[in-house]
Amino acid sequence: MKVIVIGATGTIGSAVVRAISDRHEVIPVSFSKAVIKVDIADPKSITKMFEITGRVDAVISAAGLAKFGPMTSLTDADFALCLDNKLMGQVNLVRLGADHINNNGSITLTSGILSRKPIAGSAAISLVNSGLEGFGRAAALEMPRNIRINIVSPNWVVDTLRAFNMDPSIGTPVEVVARAYVHALEGSMNGEVIDAVK
Amino acid sequence: MKVIVIGATGTIGSAVVRAISDRHEVIPVSFSKAVIKVDIADPKSITKMFEITGRVDAVISAAGLAKFGPMTSLTDADFALCLDNKLMGQVNLVRLGADHINNNGSITLTSGILSRKPIAGSAAISLVNSGLEGFGRAAALEMPRNIRINIVSPNWVVDTLRAFNMDPSIGTPVEVVARAYVHALEGSMNGEVIDAVK
Numbered sequence: 424m425k426v427i428v429i430g431a432t433g434t435i436g437s438a439v440v441r442a443i444s445d446r447h448e449v450i451p452v453s454f455s456k457a458v459i460k461v462d463i464a465d466p467k468s469i470t471k472m473f474e475i476t477g478r479v480d481a482v483i484s485a486a487g488l489a490k491f492g493p494m495t496s497l498t499d500a501d502f503a504l505c506l507d508n509k510l511m512g513q514v515n516l517v518r519l520g521a522d523h524i525n526n527n528g529s530i531t532l533t534s535g536i537l538s539r540k541p542i543a544g545s546a547a548i549s550l551v552n553s554g555l556e557g558f559g560r561a562a563a564l565e566m567p568r569n570i571r572i573n574i575v576s577p578n579w580v581v582d583t584l585r586a587f588n589m590d591p592s593i594g595t596p597v598e599v600v601a602r603a604y605v606h607a608l609e610g611s612m613n614g615e616v617i618d619a620v621k
Numbered sequence: 622m623k624v625i626v627i628g629a630t631g632t633i634g635s636a637v638v639r640a641i642s643d644r645h646e647v648i649p650v651s652f653s654k655a656v657i658k659v660d661i662a663d664p665k666s667i668t669k670m671f672e673i674t675g676r677v678d679a680v681i682s683a684a685g686l687a688k689f690g691p692m693t694s695l696t697d698a699d700f701a702l703c704l705d706n707k708l709m710g711q712v713n714l715v716r717l718g719a720d721h722i723n724n725n726g727s728i729t730l731t732s733g734i735l736s737r738k739p740i741a742g743s744a745a746i747s748l749v750n751s752g753l754e755g756f757g758r759a760a761a762l763e764m765p766r767n768i769r770i771n772i773v774s775p776n777w778v779v780d781t782l783r784a785f786n787m788d789p790s791i792g793t794p795v796e797v798v799a800r801a802y803v804h805a806l807e808g809s810m811n812g813e814v815i816d817a818v819k
Contacts, residue, residue, distance in 0.1 A: 466697070494716070494763045499664070502712070506704055514700070514748065518692070541759030541812075549759035550712065550752045557751025561739030565692045614739075 424528075425450065425479045426608065427472075429463065429516070430486030432456040434582055435533065438601040439483055443608065450476050454486070463487065463512030466519060473523040480528045481608055482520050484513050487533065487551075494546040502547055510551045514558055521567060529571040531607040532559060534616070536578045552576065556616045563614025571613040575603045578620040595621050622726075623648065623677045624806065625670075627661065627714070628684030630654040632780055633731065636799040637681055641806065648674050652684070661685065661710030664717060671721040678726045679806055680718050682711050685731065685749075692744045700745055708749045712756055719765060727769040729805040730757060732814070734776045750774065754814045761812025769811040773801045776818040793819050 424447045430436035431451030440449050451457045452472060459475055462468040463486055487509025490501040513532045520530060537545040538552035559574035566572055581594035603619035606612070622645045628634035629649030638647050649655045650670060657673055660666040661684055685707025688699040711730045718728060735743040736750035757772035764770055779792035801817035804810070 494760060497716075502709065506709075510748075510752075511700065511704075518695075537759070538755050539758075541755070541762060543762045546756055546759040546763065550708075550756035553755025553758075554708075554748045554752030557736050557739070558744055558748035560737075560751075561735070561744040561747035562692060564739060564741045565744065 424448070424481055424608070426481045426483060427452055427476055427479050429453070429461060429482065429484045430533075433485055434580055434597055435577060435600055435604075436483075436485035438597040439485060439604045442598070442601040442605050447608075450479065452476075461486075463516060464508045466515050469512075469515055469519045473520060476523070478523055478525055480525050481530070482516060482524065483531045483604055483608065484516055485533050485604070487512055489548045489551050491544050491548055493544055497547050505547045505551045509548075510554050513555060517558075517562055517566075517572060521570060524570050526568040527570070528568075529573070529608060530566075531604055532572070532574050534559075534574050534576045536576060536618075536620075538576060559616065560614050566613075571607075571611070573607040573612055573614070574616045575600075575607060576616050576618050577603070578618070595619065622646070622679055622806070624679045624681060625650055625674055625677050627651070627659060627680065627682045628731075631683055632778055632795055633775060633798055633802075634681075634683035636795040637683060637802045640796070640799040640803050645806075648677065650674075659684075661714060662706045664713050667710075667713055667717045671718060674721070676721055676723055678723050679728070680714060680722065681729045681802055681806065682714055683731050683802070685710055687746045687749050689742050689746055691742055695745050703745045703749045707746075708752050711753060715756075715760055715764075715770060719768060722768050724766040725768070726766075727771070727806060728764075729802055730770070730772050732757075732772050732774045734774060734816075734818075736774060757814065758812050764811075769805075769809070771805040771810055771812070772814045773798075773805060774814050774816050775801070776816070793817065 461472040489505040534552035534555040578595040600619040659670040687703040732750035732753040776793040798817040
């Protein structure tokens with residue numbers, strides 16, 4: 424299959440590319456480091472990306488900015504960033520991407536563990552992750568031409584925990600997280616939130 | 622307790638007022654029909670509402686606009702309405718309201734059954750409802766002075782189903798839905814999504 428991976432140079436995205444590139448044609452896309460670039464917060468940029476890639480069989484998004492921080496310190500601009508980028512950015516990949524995906528294809532978006540297991544500081548991120556999961560369950564009922572949509576909800580990734588000086592033992596190896604995207608891509612599930620944990 | 626009920630003239634809000642007004646001091650607020658008005662999509666309007674009401678023990682929101690319709694017909698403006706009104710409107714009641722609520726008080730927001738049981742046409746509403754639930758679970762970890770926050774997720778209300786010419790037998794009487802708000806107000810739960818079903 425011809426598969427766009429957005430966020431292809433990030434921690435999770437690069438693991439997804441490694442996991443599928445031996446048997447699928449991967450088109451890596453990222454905000455700044457890949458040859459093909461996209462700013463998912465800008466619908467025009469999404470449309471331009473699909474003009475460059477042409478029709479594909481699947482889109483995998485492991486992209487999206489959201490702001491972590493004490494709720495009293497989160498500004499209106501912080502919430503707007505979360506809504507415009509990780510939330511509506513990925514929603515717009517679905518709205519604008521459906522016409523560029525072949526019959527029986529798929530779209531896989533990324534939420535995250537904070538949707539169901541919040542921590543202090545995650546108010547905006549938990550909002551975004553839960554919102555994506557609700558959208559995905561609903562959108563699956565309306566996708567055209569047997570195109571499937573699923574949401575991968577990754578646990579904390581071991582490497583991310585190490586980068587933030589947090590206990591890595593609660594994390595999931597990124598290769599295990601990547602497997603959830605492989606299942607969403609190659610399996611038959613639709614409208615599911617796939618918990619990518621150990 | 623002194624309790625602001627926002628959306629007090631709506632189907633659910635008016636049932637909440639009926640359920641609690643014999644033993645609490647209710648301040649009814651609505652977009653257009655109550656004496657005290659608020660446009661939850663406008664943070665300045667929320668701040669002005671709290672200036673009028675003064676400090677209270679609890680805020681109950683049964684308010685918020687969101688757009689139902691086939692996903693391909695939902696415009697950018699429709700999604701923006703959903704995000705600005707039902708989603709961020711209620712989030713901003715928490716962000717701006719916390720300072721106006723007494724110690725050990727509570728805030729109760731409204732999501733809805735479409736968060737977990739979507740139907741064709743609910744993509745934007747399911748996004749908003751799920752996002753509110755994720756926000757509520759997370760915000761509960763950071764509320765000051767033992768202020769609690771909970772989200773009531775009402776099933777379809779019988780009267781609403783009748784109004785839309787849908788089968789009322791799958792619905793819940795509004796008096797039963799109102800009980801969930803009473804539990805959130807008078808109970809001790811925090812960070813919970815309360816399913817208001819039969």
